[in-house]
Amino acid sequence: MPVKTNLIKLAYIILLGLCITPLMGPGVALVVGAAFAIILGNPYTEFSQSASKWLLKAAVIGLGFAVDFNQVIEVGRSSLVLTIVSITAIIGLGEILTQVFKLNRNTGVLISFGTAICGGSAIAAMAPVIKAKDHEVAVALGVVFLLNGVGLLLFPTIGHYLNLTQEQFGLWAALAIHDTSSVVGASATYGALALSIATTVKLTRAMWIIPYTTMAGVFWRSEEKASIPLFIVGFLAAALINTYLPDYSSIWSALNSVAKQVLVVTLFLIGSGLSLSVLRQAGVKPFIMATLLWIIVSGVILLLILDGFI
Template identity: 65%
Template sequence: MLLERPGFHKALFLLVFLFALSPFASASSALFIGLGFALILGNPLPDLSNNASKWLLKLAVIGLGFNVNIEEVLAVGRSSLVLTIISITAIIGLGEILSQVFRLNRNTGTLISFGTAICGGSAIAAMAPVIKARQDEIAISLSVIFALNALGLLIFPWLGHYFSLSESQFALWSALAIHDTSSVVAAASVYGPVALTMATTIKLTRAMWIVPYAAMAGVFWRSSEKASIPLFIIGFIAAAMINTWLPNYQSVWSVLYSGAKSVLVASLFLIGSGVSMAMLRQSGWRPFAMASILWFIVSGVMLLLILDGLITL
């Protein structure tokens, strides 16, 4: 068969990636094509596509800032301050309880809780040195979070339509309930342009709380290590500032924003192509069960509060 030739397999993968980068591909189609390619044909470039998806998603998030007004970012931060503090603290607390129920070691449970509460892999990466987590603890936490991110990408847009959420409601729900910033952006891009802009702004505002919460964790762990805000968040804020303060170049910013959306769609193909059963098996059932229950509770409670109008922006 042709696919038994490594060169042809890789060439086909790259051709599909180029299609995902083109204007003909949508966010949802790129994700499902990536999943199908991985599960049926296999990913011939797993390491390259994994690294590329992370960098491309970060670039896409930065580029999306060229369609955001910095004053909106500040307004979201002010209006969601109390909600952010209460929700992050409650999720971390619940996660710590569940990690004891499932008898996880302290570091793994903390990393999963922190990643669920704030922004997935970025939060885990920032928290790991603070609590002196081992490499295997980091790997397990990241694999669990990544698996749930992939599931969230698939089911959140469908659930949003099922519950007739408006784009603003979906933006709020996805930003509060989906782990990674990149996955929030991806899911929101499937739901609609308003959801995309709002969800990106809300999630990145929330992600800035990595530093104060990691600092508090450092006190409990008696650690001298310090966390820092991921650079792509700073890039997003800088892009929003440029878009706001240099309106005469709006045509340029529009091109950059359009390019960012294309890069985002291509990234979704790479994310889909990275999903495998091996990823789930690596994590083991206890961390996955703990993270899944925590995520289910968080997602369900947030959805109910949004539907009842108790959480709005």
Template identity: 55%
Template structure:
């Protein structure tokens, strides 16, 4: 067996291990990162595509473990934080972009990804800005790197501050970029944090559509924005579990399967953090992304804790 064949076999074995209930979210992420940086991901394109599909199906599956009324209540209660957070993040991102002299399009993409929904928001906004491929790649690499850090850092900070699961779920949903990282960090913290964090994050992700449409109108762009289908699926799943409570055991099994699929997704996401991705992140975009992220995370947590 040659080196490439051994690497593929090890990758499949690691993936299979992450599919078992004995491996948690944080372990899967670290294993994926270690595999990519140590041995190299044998299927970088395929695993990136698979992680996106599995993540979306998993988010839909998580809806079966929730009641629709609970989802709507969480969305309503976090609306003000979400609106203020998005507006504040975009404004801070603009100022920091000027301060660090980051390329205008790259700065806007990093700010938009931080404000709303990471890679999904960046992908939706890039055509409106007519961003170059390398500008989009740098923004995605910056946000992706910080997402990987958030998965490990947020639960550690929360345990240090002894945050309850509800507060952590809201904080993660508002302050972490991508949906995958929110559900990953929240799943480490607890089931209640996972339910709240996922709902808050998906509520926030819905803002992709109006913001992109607004910017498209301002720039007279023909780019269209749509509501992500997996969010619709999540709401439908929560609705089904609410309408047919007699199947609670089945809904619970689907939700449990979805949580384990998230662990597999985190391994694939970690395996995407390659040396090439790290090289794409220039010092100015990285400084802007880190500074913006720290400010947003800190101010959001202070607001949730009622600090002066």
């Protein structure tokens, strides 16, 4: 048994090392990590969970060094109405589906909020505001995590099949995929322009965590306050530096390249966090509800993009 365990640990380390090289792409890293965890088990569960959170934040900040700060401001300004309407509509639809499937109220709210804004970050911010229990948070995160993996693999395939431009795909990925990690991973496989647009739109959208959790606090009469994730501030700072200090563009480009490789490592770690216990814990009804909500949202957004409405 110790020999087998050591071999599994060695194989995990080797695959993790490959993620540092150009041999492993974002989508492949996620799939390999998930397959390894489901078949052999993750020998470094605590490490992968902790490291993936910090590395994702670092990667997102680094990606900001390829973004024009003025573009971030323009995206936020031009998409103001779309953002408010879409987030509110998704949360409202989620509430209806929660009632239809007779789900636990808090679980339904967390899934809806995660779908509407930015997956795990939104769920983590909303949970204390609505006083969600640990198992309710775990179920919501588990369901969203599974759909993130599906989205990362499925969206680029659909995008190529429909001949979406990089601008169209970046926008669709940012509005329809839950977590920032999967948005960045899917768009990175589609193209550099798609990655830039998707990252900018997603992180601009993520800033709406604060007003929506504040409103939720009023309804739930909660004293808990959510704060804006610091990695979003870091991303904006990196974009600001890239825009107004162009003389050092070679340095910013190098940091951005490092960030892209860090993202590959992060996606492997996130994938290796998947397990049969997570699948079982999520349950059938929350998964069906979340999947139906996600299909409706991503389908409607895709149609609006194809028709030129957004």
